[in-house]
Amino acid sequence: METILAIVIGGLYGTGLYLMMRRSMVKLVLGLALLAHAANLLIFVGGRLVRGVPPLVANGAIAPPDGSADPLPQALVLTAIVIGFGVQAFLLVLLKRGYTLMRTDDLDDMRTTET
Amino acid sequence: MNSLILSTATRLLLPLMLLYSVFLLIRGHNEPGGGFVGGLVAASAIALIKFSSGLERARAALRFDPITLVGTGLLFAFASGLLPLVAGMPFLTALWWDQKIPVLLKAGTPVLFDLGVYVLVVGVVLTMIFALSEE
Amino acid sequence: MISGFALAVAAPWLSRIAGKHGGNLLAMLPAVLFAYFLGLVQPVTGAGPISEITRWVPTLGVDLSFRVDGLSLIFCLLITGVGTAVIAYTGAYLASHEQLGRLQAYLLAFMASMLGLVLSDNLLALFVFWELTAFTSYLLIGFKHHEDKSRGSALQAMLVNGLGGLCLLAGVILLSNIGGNTSIVALIGQADAIRAHPHYLAALLLVLMGAFTKSAQFPFHFWLPGAMAAPSPVSAYLHSATMVKAGVYLLARLSPVLGMTPEWVGIIAPIGALTMLIGAVMAFFLTDLKQILAYTTVSMLGALVMLVGINTQESMAAAMVLLIVHSLYKGTLFLVTGSVEHGAGTREIGELGGLRRAMPLTAAIASIAALSMAGVPPMLGFISKELWYESSLQLALGGIPLVAASVVANGLGFALAGVVAYGVFFGKPAHPDPHPHDPNFAMSAGPLLLAGLGLVAGLFPGLLIEPLTGAALTAMAFDASHYHLALWHGINPAFALSLLTFALGAALYTGRERVVANLGRLAGMGRYGPKRLYELSIQKSLAYARFQTNLLQSGYLRSYVMVVVLTSVVMVGLSVTWDKVQSIVVPALDVRLHEVLLAVVILGAALMMARIGASLAAVAALGVVGYGVALMFYLFSAPDLAMTQLSVETLSVILFVLVLRSLPEAKSLSSRSTRIRDALVAATAGGLMTLFLLIVLSEPFQSRLSGYFNENSAPLANGRNVVNVILVDYRAFDTMGEITVLAVAAIGVYALLKMRKGEGGSR
Amino acid sequence: MSLLLVLPVIIPLFTAILALLCWRHINVQRGIAVVGASCLMVAAVTLLLTISDRGIQCVQVSNWQAPFGITLVADLFGAVMVVLAATSLLAVTVYSLGSVGRALEAVGYYPLIHVMVAGICGAFLTGDVFNLYVCFEVTLVSSFVLMAMGGERQQIEGAIKYVTLNLMASAIFLAAIGLLYGVAGTLNMADLATVLANEPRQTLVNSIAMLFMVGFGIKAAVFPLFFWLPASYHTPNVAITTLFAALLTKVGVYALIRFFTLIFVGDTGLTHTVLLVLAGLTMITGVLGAVAQTEFRRLLSFHIISQIGYLLLGLGLLTHFSLAAVVYFMGHVIIAKTALLLLSGVTQRISGTSELKELGGFYKESPLLSVVFLVPALSLAGIPPLSGFWAKFAVVKASLEAEQYVMVVAALAVGLFTLYYMLNVWAEVFWKDRPVDHPVVAKAPLVMWGPMVAMGILTLGISFGVDPLFQLANRAAFQLIDRQEYIRAVLGGAL
Known part of the structure; x- marks a missing residue:
């Protein structure tokens, strides 16, 4: 299953990057969102996959059952998801503000600071 | 948006959702859940008021300025880190009270920390939603 | 000695206070220093060098070790002596100028740096002062800063010197690395080893670059005439006694370390000779007094460098005497030019003549100086020329071109001495000016003194010059015990050459107008000189810089993204080797149907986004990806993640919709070929990532951390949800950061939406 | 001790929280911000002195032993960086009182700059790879927020580019962490250093190292990943630009230095050669970019890039002396750059423009300003005896000793170009007469002058105090090159 997910991750990176190379600001944001998904999945898969044994300690037990999933990548991904959300919310508002100011979604029109 | 059904439903749902959010917060240390998800549920409860009865009502129901909630949440989490410093331990060391408080299972600085996360998430989400709806 | 130097360094600040009280007061400082150094002549020539060390940056091998020997003493005396004259002169010359105080401050700072340069025994300290002289002279040359021309000249001087300075820096570091020491005295001890080192030639060339740019040798000579934009007293100081001589000083100073090799003689002497000729010839065709002086300076610098290049005891002695002579007469003549301009209002020789009557004192001073310049006995100039010829004649066949060049250059010099003194002050008044007059005391005293010294020194060479040059020769590792200096050397080949020089000079002076008229057309060739090269290289670099910057920094975000992606692909691709790719182990396909379906849905939704672009449908597809990922988390034992991802995804979709409803439907903006190109790049990057991940996944894996978390969560951390315990306890610091990010994002959203247009007010 | 190490993070964070709670009271926020920045300064200096006294120190946040919890480690290099961050923050905070204006102050300016510095100090002190990401x-x-804060068109344009490229960096960084964990199974830097030292799969580690290099390279504005910087740095308020210029790219460089001295030193033949090549190209493109500019702050933006090249050069050489040079260079460039940017704000305030063509006359009008310009500008151009000379000298010497002659030539040539455009600025802004159609529009308040002059004096201070400072840099370099002290401090006998 790791192999398949590796392909999915590659696909997410590819489409994300493709969207980022478009001229539309909205596509850019969508692309970044895909990139974030890809990175999160990558960390998750990097810690290897385990089916159906979450790292929870049963009431009264001392440790999670043997063969339970690696909890650390999960914690890392959780942090990354939340951070990603914060960034994305800001990005969306930036996009909105940009559109209100410039009345365009075309990134090629946004070169006034450099030319 | 001001439909009667929605506002009635909200009035009924609101306490339930808030309760559920607190439940998620508390159980988080032992089962899936935690401050973040709990906070999101609580925030959506308030957001529901906004959609049913308008921004002013939602603000009134919240009582606090959401930005202040953000600050308060950070402060709680931060304080849970500072307390151990007083006891001569490193920043954010978990300290636990010996006595078990019923319902809450055990009380300690990690719980305070999670509570901070909860409050902050409510503040953050509502700041965003309120600001976006004021446009 | 240290105290004297400290005072000089403090001078800029002193002068700022005293600046308003006139230049005479400030001239006291160099005068006192001059007296002080004069007092050192006896001990130094008698008992040998005096040195003193202060630690400065021992970590980098830089100390302020000052050492007074004959060589540095000659320079010190020139620097302070001419400095006294110049500073006193300046106070009167620019009496009413509002920035006089600053100019005086720069002059004093410059003097201090110059002193530091010639006194330092530490190569790096010497370099520090070297650069300081360059910068202070930059400020001096650009004194008339409101004029474009002044700014340009200052920049040009600074850049040429900067170029040399950088080479010198490399040379100095190389030299100290080879010799293992930064003290010049110590390096002299290692001279043989250094000359035999494979890096010798590189070090020599780098040092020469420094010396040649500073001393205005061909092809770097052009900055010197350009620097004439400075006020006359500044020119007098920079171009007679100080700045430009620093290069000669450096060569002389390092000759015991680097000299005495075929490379040294073979490179330095010809360049010196060439510079000498070019300077003299160019000067001959000019009509502006200051420019003439500038080019003759170039010529004499060439001569000095040539003599140092010949590197025999005689040539070094000749160089030392010539150095003194030149400083004295050239300083005088520059100051006189200032007085002439001050009095007559022009510097064009065509418009000047017969000023003798209106400015008798100035005329007298100028004549004395010019005689020295012409090398007529009994002036010191005559002695130097004799020595010069003698030392050149000692060379075997190779010396013939040098001798010939010297005679020609001196002949031209003789003629030009006539031009600047006789032509201006005697003869017919060419352009009757309303008020030419002799300047006041402060302006006359300096030149008078300098010119007088030249005369006295010529008559009594044994008095001061002989011991000084003798000590200087000792400093340059020659045995000077039998060294003797006299005005009259008897009738010998050198004297014959002198006579030849006079004859040539006289002929050139009388025939000057005809020669200039006939050859004047050739003067246009100057346009193709190194100055043009300098301008071109600046222009071309600028143009290239603009071109490259516009190319790279195009403003197109998509090309930035593309470059970043390609860079990543190349850099990572560089390191992924083929055998690694082959080592990928595809595990036995342990899959369930619903998982594969889920994977296909995620991938499909993502690909759909790429096709449909920017619309609510794309947002829905993004939602599908997000929920799919959440489900994947759930399937693989991460309920917390699934829950979080689910709620976050919902929230982001809501935000997306809230924002997107105010935006128009996006059109497809790129052409088909662009899209294909981008898709290829993106696919390569994605494919590489997959490959990379597969390589990693093929390796066995053992977490070093998770076992500990699993064992201790319940007993020690009081939590049974290990992931949550990690978040609020083991790695609570991360979570602290995470919620801070959220808080900041909220502020950001608030700030962006609340800010009204025009409130930013930053630009 | 355990307190001292976390203070650089919690002081600015606490300051930010307090300011956040006083959302509506701007004057209170101002007070809090200045007091907070001063406290940070005191804490940072104390930290540096302690480290200098007792060697590398570390603390386990949450009190779980390394490598399981998150370790904060302060070695001399980290402590120096913290001091520099605190210095810039203090200068910029005071400067902001006069330069930022109510509009920005009302939407959280002060909390934001303090949060940012908290993050920066955290990055300098953390001993954990994922925590570094956080x-x-x-x-x-x-x-991001500070960049976009004014909400003007230019800023939004700049911010979009800035945000996009930096988020790419984050995504790459995150992926690299995932892969690294997937190979080494740990996140603690010291632990990683020991694990990877015994790692047989060097080519795999190399690839991961490259991924980190790209991620950090974007943040450090290395060629050819620097585009976000010139696109955006000149758009926000000068105080914000100054803070960014002083610290942001340096965090990237810091991370590169930390990773490529501590963790990825197994195959320096590949990684550090790549670093050298990037260093040379970064220097040259940066300096050419600066030469082409006609606006003060954009010129300074490109200048930042060229200076990053010098820092990388020192890292790429990876000798004890070259690293010492880097540490000193870092201090020099942050201080001198801050001084110069603050000055660009003052000239802009007075003249109402930052186009070089439209500026002028300051030499005549303000000798003080002239001196405050010349000191850092010449220092950055490497004129002795100012700090930049010592920095450049050390880098060139290190390159010569390593026989990297191409780098020597590049470094020296870049120095000449730097001199060229600094003098050009001097000629345009100071020597040239003020253009008639661009008269003086305002006066700069004292709170803007103060920090600017102070940073100028500090530049002089590090110039003439070069010996003790370089000794410090030397010791810091020893700790970097001899990784054992670091590893022992973290993993053996922790608090």
Whole structure:
């Protein structure tokens, strides 16, 4: 299953990057969102996959059952998801503000600071 | 948006959702859940008021300025880190009270920390939603 | 000695206070220093060098070790002596100028740096002062800063010197690395080893670059005439006694370390000779007094460098005497030019003549100086020329071109001495000016003194010059015990050459107008000189810089993204080797149907986004990806993640919709070929990532951390949800950061939406 | 001790929280911000002195032993960086009182700059790879907001590019962490250093190292990943630009230095050669970019890039002396650059423009300003005896000793170009007469002058105090090159 997910991750990176190379600001944001998904999945898969044994300690037990999933990548991904959300919310508002100011979604029109 | 059904439903749902959010917060240390998800549920409860009865009502129901909630949440989490410093331990060391408080299972600085996360998430989400709806 | 130097360094600040009280007061400082150094002549020539060390940056091998020997003493005396004259002169010359105080401050700072340069025994300290002289002279040359021309000249001087300075820096570091020491005295001890080192030639060339740019040798000579934009007293100081001589000083100073090799003689002497000729010839065709002086300076610098290049005891002695002579007469003549301009209002020789009557004192001073310049006995100039010829004649066949060049250059010099003194002050008044007059005391005293010294020194060479040059020769590792200096050397080949020089000079002076008229057309060739090269290289670099910057920094975000992606692909691709790719182990396909379906849905939704672009449908597809990922988390034992991802995804979709409803439907903006190109790049990057991940996944894996978390969560951390315990306890610091990010994002959203247009007010 | 190490993070964070709670009271926020920045300064200096006294120190946040919890480690290099961050923050905070204006102050300016510095200090002190990512994000998000804060068109344009490229960096960084964990199974830097030292799969580690290099390279504005910087740095308020210029790219460089002295030193033949090549190209493109500019702050933006090249050069050489040079260079460039940017704000305030063509006359009008310009500008151009000379000298010497002659030539040539455009600025802004159609529009308040002059004096201070400072840099370099002290401090006998 790791192999398949590796392909999915590659696909997410590819489409994300493709969207980022478009001229539309909205596509850019969508692309970044895909990139974030890809990175999160990558960390998750990097810690290897385990089916159906979450790292929870049963009431009264001392440790999670043997063969339970690696909890650390999960914690890392959780942090990354939340951070990603914060960034994305800001990005969306930036996009909105940009559109209100410039009345365009075309990134090629946004070169006034450099030319 | 001001439909009667929605506002009635909200009035009924609101306490339930808030309760559920607190439940998620508390159980988080032992089962899936935690401050973040709990906070999101609580925030959506308030957001529901906004959609049913308008921004002013939602603000009134919240009582606090959401930005202040953000600050308060950070402060709680931060304080849970500072307390151990007083006891001569490193920043954010978990300290636990010996006595078990019923319902809450055990009380300690990690719980305070999670509570901070909860409050902050409510503040953050509502700041965003309120600001976006004021446009 | 240290105290004297400290005072000089403090001078800029002193002068700022005293600046308003006139230049005479400030001239006291160099005068006192001059007296002080004069007092050192006896001990130094008698008992040998005096040195003193202060630690400065021992970590980098830089100390302020000052050492007074004959060589540095000659320079010190020139620097302070001419400095006294110049500073006193300046106070009167620019009496009413509002920035006089600053100019005086720069002059004093410059003097201090110059002193530091010639006194330092530490190569790096010497370099520090070297650069300081360059910068202070930059400020001096650009004194008339409101004029474009002044700014340009200052920049040009600074850049040429900067170029040399950088080479010198490399040379100095190389030299100290080879010799293992930064003290010049110590390096002299290692001279043989250094000359035999494979890096010798590189070090020599780098040092020469420094010396040649500073001393205005061909092809770097052009900055010197350009620097004439400075006020006359500044020119007098920079171009007679100080700045430009620093290069000669450096060569002389390092000759015991680097000299005495075929490379040294073979490179330095010809360049010196060439510079000498070019300077003299160019000067001959000019009509502006200051420019003439500038080019003759170039010529004499060439001569000095040539003599140092010949590197025999005689040539070094000749160089030392010539150095003194030149400083004295050239300083005088520059100051006189200032007085002439001050009095007559022009510097064009065509418009000047017969000023003798209106400015008798100035005329007298100028004549004395010019005689020295012409090398007529009994002036010191005559002695130097004799020595010069003698030392050149000692060379075997190779010396013939040098001798010939010297005679020609001196002949031209003789003629030009006539031009600047006789032509201006005697003869017919060419352009009757309303008020030419002799300047006041402060302006006359300096030149008078300098010119007088030249005369006295010529008559009594044994008095001061002989011991000084003798000590200087000792400093340059020659045995000077039998060294003797006299005005009259008897009738010998050198004297014959002198006579030849006079004859040539006289002929050139009388025939000057005809020669200039006939050859004047050739003067246009100057346009193709190194100055043009300098301008071109600046222009071309600028143009290239603009071109490259516009190319790279195009403003197109998509090309930035593309470059970043390609860079990543190349850099990572560089390191992924083929055998690694082959080592990928595809595990036995342990899959369930619903998982594969889920994977296909995620991938499909993502690909759909790429096709449909920017619309609510794309947002829905993004939602599908997000929920799919959440489900994947759930399937693989991460309920917390699934829950979080689910709620976050919902929230982001809501935000997306809230924002997107105010935006128009996006059109497809790129052409088909662009899209294909981008898709290829993106696919390569994605494919590489997959490959990379597969390589990693093929390796066995053992977490070093998770076992500990699993064992201790319940007993020690009081939590049974290990992931949550990690978040609020083991790695609570991360979570602290995470919620801070959220808080900041909220502020950001608030700030962006609340800010009204025009409130930013930053630009 | 355990307190001292966390103070650089919690002081600015606490300051930010307090300021956040006083959302509506701007004057209170101002007070809190200045007091907070001063406290940070005191804490940072104390930290540095302690480290200098007792060697590398570390603390386990949450009190779980390394490598399981998150370790904060302060070696001399980290402590120096913290002091520099605190210095810039203090200068910029005071400067902001006069330069930022109510509009920005009302939407959280002060909390944001303090959060940003908290993130930066965290990055300098953390001994954990993932925590470094979190600190980066804290820094980054606050910088996003600061960048876009004015809400003007230019800023939004700049911010979009800035945000996009930096988020790419984050995504690459995050992926690299995932892969690294997938190979080494740990996140603690010291632990990683020991694990990877015995790692047979060097080519795999190399690839991961490259991924980190790209991620950090974007943040450090290395060629050819620097585009976000010139696109955006000149758009926000000068105080914000100054803070960014002083610290943001340096965090990237810091991370590169930390990773490529501590963790990825197994195959320096590949990684550090690549670093050298990038260093040369970065220097040259940066300096050419600066030469082409006609606006003060954009010129300074490109200048930042060329200076990054010098820092990388020192890292690429990876000798004890070259690293010492880097540490000193870092201090020099942050201080001198801050001084110069603050000055650009003053000239802009007075003249109402930052186009070089439209400026002028300051030499005549303000000798003080002239001196405050010349000192850092010449220092950056490497004129002795100012700090930049010592920095450049050390780098060139290190390159010569390593026989990297191409780098020597590049470094020296870049120095000449730097001199050229610094003098050009001097000629345009100071020597040239003030253009008639661009008269003086305002006066700069004392709170703007103060920090600017102070940073100028500090530049002189590090110039003439070069010996003790370089000794410090030397010791810091020893700790970097001899990794054992670091590893022992973290893993053996921790608090």
